[in-house]
Amino acid sequence: MFNTQVTGKHPHSVPTIKDVAKAAGCSTATVSRALATPEKVSDTTRERVNQAIAQVGYAPNIAARNLRRAESKTIVALLPDISNPFFSEIISGMEDVAHQAGYQILIGDCEHDPARAEAYFRLLSTNQADGIVLLTSEIPKALIKQADGQADFPLVMACEFFSDIDLPLIAIDNHQASCQAIDYLVSLGHQRIATLTGPAGNPICLERLRGYRDTLSAHGLIDQACVAEGDFGFRSGFQQGLALLDNAQRPTAIFCHSDEMAIGVLKAARQLNIAVPGQLSVVGFDNIGLSEYCDPELTTISQPRNEIGQQAMQSLLHLLRGERVIRRQTLSSHLIVRKSTGRVNA
Amino acid sequence: MFNTQVTGKHPHSVPTIKDVAKAAGCSTATVSRALATPEKVSDTTRERVNQAIAQVGYAPNIAARNLRRAESKTIVALLPDISNPFFSEIISGMEDVAHQAGYQILIGDCEHDPARAEAYFRLLSTNQADGIVLLTSEIPKALIKQADGQADFPLVMACEFFSDIDLPLIAIDNHQASCQAIDYLVSLGHQRIATLTGPAGNPICLERLRGYRDTLSAHGLIDQACVAEGDFGFRSGFQQGLALLDNAQRPTAIFCHSDEMAIGVLKAARQLNIAVPGQLSVVGFDNIGLSEYCDPELTTISQPRNEIGQQAMQSLLHLLRGERVIRRQTLSSHLIVRKSTGRVNA
DNA sequence: CTGAAAGCGCTTACAG
DNA sequence: CTGAAAGCGCTTACAG
Secondary structure, eight states: OOOSBOOOSOSSOOOOHHHHHHHHTSOHHHHHHHHHOGGGSOHHHHHHHHHHHHHHTOOOOHHHHHHHHTOOOEEEEEESOTTOGGGHHHHHHHHHHHHHTTOEEEEEEOTTOHHHHHHHHHHHHTTSOSEEEEOOSOSOTHHHHTTTTOTTOSEEEESOOOSSSOOOEEEEOHHHHHHHHHHHHHHTTOOSEEEEESSTTOHHHHHHHHHHHHHHHHTTOGGGOEEEEOOSSHHHHHHHHHHHHSSTTOOSEEEESSHHHHHHHHHHHHHTTOOTTTTOEEEOSBOOGGGGTSSSOOBEEEOOHHHHHHHHHHHHHHHHTTOOBOSEEEEOOEEEOOSSOOOOOO | OOOSBOOOSOSSOOOOHHHHHHHHTSOHHHHHHHHHOGGGSOHHHHHHHHHHHHHHTOOOOHHHHHHHHTOOOEEEEEESOTTOGGGHHHHHHHHHHHHHTTOEEEEEEOTTOHHHHHHHHHHHHTTSOSEEEEOOSOSOTHHHHTTTTOTTOSEEEESOOOSSSOOOEEEEOHHHHHHHHHHHHHHTTOOSEEEEESSTTOHHHHHHHHHHHHHHHHTTOGGGOEEEEOOSSHHHHHHHHHHHHSSTTOOSEEEESSHHHHHHHHHHHHHTTOOTTTTOEEEOSBOOGGGGTSSSOOBEEEOOHHHHHHHHHHHHHHHHTTOOBOSEEEEOOEEEOOSSOOOOOO
8 A cells, every 4th residue: 555655744834924024023913904895005015025025935824814814715515426417517606706816715525425415514513614505405404493583694596496495596497397397388289298397395396296297287287297206316216217118108209307317317218219209209407418429419408507506606795794785586487499309299 | 784683602512432432431541442443342331331321422522532532534526616517426426425424525626825834734744634536637746846756645636647646546548549449430421530638737638639649640530630629618618619629731630638618519519610520520539428418419538537536545544544545446438329420521 | 015923722841 | 730822724794
């Protein structure tokens, strides 16, 4: 395991604000002010301080600053599973806003493990994080029970939410998005439309399911409703796809709650020699990068992921500053029609 | 933008070690020791301290601890692009080892922007991070020039590396992996084998390219060599795929340096009505989750990603403890044969 | 505009 | 085994 090289601790100590003060011939307070509030320092002093900083190669110890200011300038982005490409663009939007405000993002990957979620929440009480953007509802509710109604709890939800805990939320209208997808399928002549949901009980899936049922009802097709449950991943799409399709009375269209599941369904259809879109139409959800490159290209619902991330971070920053925050911001989604859907065949 | 609710700062102050000491009737030093080195504290005192902690609801301020100990217990995982699913499993392996050792991972997404990389490196000098696992060679070399040869610089590379800077590295043998892929294609009867590389100059791609050329030479096929350059993403695979295939003298096999590019090539082949694997064999690299769900399922090279992440973190922890570290750890890759490759047609 | 001083919440030799 | 005290590197009222 060990080999070649030896290591040791830092050879000489890192310069501190004291070293700068000495080099500039002023107090540490002045150095600090020259950095934090340059306008409160005379031009000549500021000049000398800056030279001294360059000379000694000073970089402020942010840990010390944060301790003194009682903040960490760190925001946790808590997500269920980092391997889901859906989140990367949201993170990206968050980072843009965060960096501009001097915050950094700590990505908390729960991996569907409550203990992990708890560990990330603990960062809040141990002063290692100032706030959380919660991108999953798959965490122990006890962790946020304290936040219920409490307007200043530094937590914002994005995309996902809890049915019974009121927290600031940035998300699309999942019910409406679902209605739009089903309406579209009906307009293509489909009557037997199945849906493949995410995990049972997930509030956004419940909303989408409600949209599905409402729209089927509106068209007098509710007796044809057929619901299967997946977990958003490829494999569950494939498996549930086989189950739904290996059946004489199989559906002519399937609306999936994620693109990965939709792609799993495409594989199931191939295996059963069911042509898409000839004999089966498939709609996904999220418009991940891949949805343009699978075969056939996927019809799906696009969420403004970057914007969701930006708004979520923006709202959290407001909370952190003690400002008011909108409880619910709804951004618009839209249906992207590609090649996986078509008119129903006779 | 603003609405409904008002917020405010923490209503009452968070308990500190002083509060615990008071409640337990001992000094703060004893409380600190009861937490850090319980064996140095008498049973009865430890008991009282623990009760006091529970009573006042104390959680140590880690920021203060870190300042005092001059460490952050944070490791940066610097990667080129978080949307690439290749990295998630590596991160996961890193996190397992890191958490066990009391460290947390800060994911640094460079988004191919040198300024971002620099910002993450700066965390090192500002005491916000203790070390870096570098998963990209796409950063300004100036950032690590100081580390050249310096055995204790807290930086470990994983997967990627620099040709001219010697740093501890955990990776597969890219040359050999490439040889294996090409050997396999030759064994299927292919003679015109093209390769689609990642960004020009990327050292791992250069290694793979060398393997490609060496193997073609070994089989007397070097005059058939055909190299195109992509950027690892879907789109470049599609575009370069079209360029390579829309051609009478087109190759009968393409070895791609990423699965996403391979999937882009599959789309290009579809568009040109070229059957895979009937008229074209395609090999990818990385074995991302998707490679089992595209059509046809992708033959690809699998890297032990979780293990790479674990070893990288392990090595970094050694460095941090001032211990020796192997300069180069080579883990084995293997070829996974699926449906995108077949014998060449007459 | 500037400095002396206190303090953020911990940890850790040092002395007992 | 325990405590008093110093100190980690900053920031910020306070006084001038």
